Amino acid sequence: ARWAMWREGGARGAALLFGLALALEALARLLWRRRGRRAPVSEVLFFPSPVTCTEALLADPLAAAAASSSPCPCLLPHGESALSRLLRRLLSARRSLELCLFAFSCPQLGRAVTLLHRRGVRVRVVTDSDYMALTGSQIGHLRRAGIQVRHDERGYMHHKFAIVDQKLLITGSLNWTTQAIQNNRENVLIVEDAAYVTPFLAEFERIWKEYNPTHYTFPRSSNKKRTEHLFRAWRGL
Amino acid sequence: ARWAMWREGGARGAALLFGLALALEALARLLWRRRGRRAPVSEVLFFPSPVTCTEALLADPLAAAAASSSPCPCLLPHGESALSRLLRRLLSARRSLELCLFAFSCPQLGRAVTLLHRRGVRVRVVTDSDYMALTGSQIGHLRRAGIQVRHDERGYMHHKFAIVDQKLLITGSLNWTTQAIQNNRENVLIVEDAAYVTPFLAEFERIWKEYNPTHYTFPRSSNKKRTEHLFRAWRGL
Numbered sequence: 063a064r065w066a067m068w069r070e071g072g073a074r075g076a077a078l079l080f081g082l083a084l085a086l087e088a089l090a091r092l093l094w095r096r097r098g099r100r101a102p103v104s105e106v107l108f109f110p111s112p113v114t115c116t117e118a119l120l121a122d123p124l125a126a127a128a129a130s131s132s133p134c135p136c137l138l139p140h141g142e143s144a145l146s147r148l149l150r151r152l153l154s155a156r157r158s159l160e161l162c163l164f165a166f167s168c169p170q171l172g173r174a175v176t177l178l179h180r181r182g183v184r185v186r187v188v189t190d191s192d193y194m195a196l197t198g199s200q201i202g203h204l205r206r207a208g209i210q211v212r213h214d215e216r217g218y219m220h221h222k223f224a225i226v227d228q229k230l231l232i233t234g235s236l237n238w239t240t241q242a243i244q245n246n247r248e249n250v251l252i253v254e255d256a257a258y259v260t261p262f263l264a265e266f267e268r269i270w271k272e273y274n275p276t277h278y279t280f281p282r283s284s285n286k287k288r289t290e291h292l293f294r295a296w297r298g299l
Numbered sequence: 300a301r302w303a304m305w306r307e308g309g310a311r312g313a314a315l316l317f318g319l320a321l322a323l324e325a326l327a328r329l330l331w332r333r334r335g336r337r338a339p340v341s342e343v344l345f346f347p348s349p350v351t352c353t354e355a356l357l358a359d360p361l362a363a364a365a366a367s368s369s370p371c372p373c374l375l376p377h378g379e380s381a382l383s384r385l386l387r388r389l390l391s392a393r394r395s396l397e398l399c400l401f402a403f404s405c406p407q408l409g410r411a412v413t414l415l416h417r418r419g420v421r422v423r424v425v426t427d428s429d430y431m432a433l434t435g436s437q438i439g440h441l442r443r444a445g446i447q448v449r450h451d452e453r454g455y456m457h458h459k460f461a462i463v464d465q466k467l468l469i470t471g472s473l474n475w476t477t478q479a480i481q482n483n484r485e486n487v488l489i490v491e492d493a494a495y496v497t498p499f500l501a502e503f504e505r506i507w508k509e510y511n512p513t514h515y516t517f518p519r520s521s522n523k524k525r526t527e528h529l530f531r532a533w534r535g536l
Contacts, residue, residue, distance in 0.1 A: 070307035075315035080321075094410060104494040108502055110454065164472070217347065218483040220472050232408065233486065234402075235457050235472065246455040249470065251488065251495060257341040265345055269484065 074137040102254040105151075109236060109248035111144035119149050120173045137298055145243055145249070148232070151172050155226045158184045160266045165193040165237040172200030176207045187211040188269050190219040198240075212273040219269070223262055231259045339491040342388075346485035348381035356386050357410045381487070382480055385469070386411050386423060388489055395421045397503045399458040402430040402474040409437030413444045424448040425506050427456040435477075444453045449510040456506070460499055468496045 115138040133140065152159070152174050159178055166172070166189060177187045187204060191213040194201040205211050215217070223233035234250035236242055253259065325496045352375040370377065389396070392519035396415055403409070403426060424441055428450040432437040442448050450456070458508050471487035473479055490496065 071313045074307060077310050077317060080314065080317040084317075101420070106495055106498040108498070164483065218479075220479065220483040220485050222472055223486065233472075234470070235459055240492070242455075242457065246457040247451070247459050247498070248458065249502070251470070251490075253488075255341065258343055261343040261345070262486070265486070282409035290416060 102166065103230060103252055104254065105147070105252040107144040107147055107234075107250040107252070109144050109243055109250070110245055112139065112147055113244060114141055114143040116149055116170050118145055119146060119153060120170060120177065122293050143192070145170065148250060149212070149233055151230065152224060152226065152228070152248050153178065155183045156228050158225075159227075160184070160222050160225040160263070161185070161187045162189075162219070162266055162269065163187070163238055164218065164220045164222055165196060165239050166195060166200045167198040167239045168243060169198070169240070171190045171238045172203055173203060178207050179204075179207055185209045186266075186270060186271060188219060188221075188266070191212050191215065192218070208229075211228070212270060212275065214269075214273055215278065221265075225263055225266065228263060229256075229259055230254050231262050233262065301309040314480065328433050335365070340467060341491065342384070342488055342489040344381040344384055344471075344487040346381050346480055346487070347482055348480050349376065350481060351378055351380040351383055353383055353407050355389060355403050356383060357407060357414065363449055368506050382407065382490070385487060388467065388469055389461065390415065390464065391467070392420045395462075396423070396464075397500070398424045399426075399456070399460050399503055399506065400424065400475055401427045401455065401457045401459055402433060402476050403435060403437045404435040405480060406437070406477070407437070408475045409440055411461045412441060412446070416441075416444055416446050423507060425456060425458075425510060426504070427449050428452065429455070437475075449507060449512065451506075453511055454517065457462070457510075458502075462496065462500055465500060466493075467491050468494060470499065476515045 071203075115134050115136050117134040117136070118140070140210075149170060152171070155178050161175065164186075177186060180204050187201070187209060189201055189211060193199070194211075194213055202210055220239055221233075222235070223231065225231055232250060232254040233253070234248065236246075237247040238280070242248055346432070352371050354371040354373070354375050357375070385458055387408060392415050396412070398412065403424075412422060414425075422441075424438070424446060426438055426448060431437070431448075431450055438448055458470075459472070460468065462468055467486060468490040470490070471485065473483075473485040473487050479485055
């Protein structure tokens, strides 16, 4: 009888332990989800983007206080657009921004990057040596603002990606030009998934190292130019 | 005493039920994982790609049997490359392939698409009206093979994406040209995630509908050409 009692007591203890373990697990899961485990960002933007006013996003912090009471009086629509969403994602940077851009001439995007630099975000830019000289290029502005920019020496540096705070990848077909934003069919993916962010970060670091200015050749050897007749049809791709 | 016995019995029963439930859950999870719940594809390819032989992938099914016994005797390396991985992903199509490509002149990729068409995969192609005429363009080959191709009338159709079997998205900076594959720094993301595939499918269907040949104007109005002097620097972007 004692043995049976002991057995029964053991079973009851086991049941209690099981129940307790389950309750604890459920509680842990609930807390885990509540505390900052928001769903990772996954967004797609398509262009052309309608032209909208982006002043509210890009205003200087000092001017912004005044602006918040009196919204921009310009005649452009003030709603959201693919461009404003892209700007918002970029402006969310708090620590670092890596840019790897074939062509960069959109003034709003240029202002956003300069703003981040002034806020103390570490900005690094890689661009294509041929396209950094195009009309309206933002590369000169960035360099004058004190942002480090490196460029390639051969082939086309055709990437168009940004990495925000080492955890958000922004990439697609879109070159950062007003022409592309307003006229072309383009896509931009916004991805917060290490499976994609990690290899892109590694690619950026590879390029950053390879395009170190100490490796530049003067006068520029311009392998591109030499083979250009072969690829005339491909100019600018 | 009876009451105590009943209580103990109840506790034992509860313990058994708990144990059984846990075991069943573990079993169900195991089966769920085993049976086809492989991890979704997430891959990144970077270019330039080393030149490798892709004959084994692209050989006709009839010729392939013979080829398997005698590998391609060409002098190119026969290992994997970014291009061969891209080809493999495309050739995995069993039902449908949507292509939305700014420029398409890479002969290996052209062969892969024609091969899929001959295997009975429903292939639909959208391309840019200016770039479909470039040297080495595959668009003419595809049309002659009986594949439906539609092109835009204005702006640049600058997308570079493919959708395999409505569930795998292949997109990035890469135009499907030998120049880009062998010389440029480019990226391609391979994504099996409805959060990205669904909007890209919708974008394809929108474009496919909009570029219906019954909407073409003859002679082509060529809005592009008219504004080209404004964007001369942007040619080919």
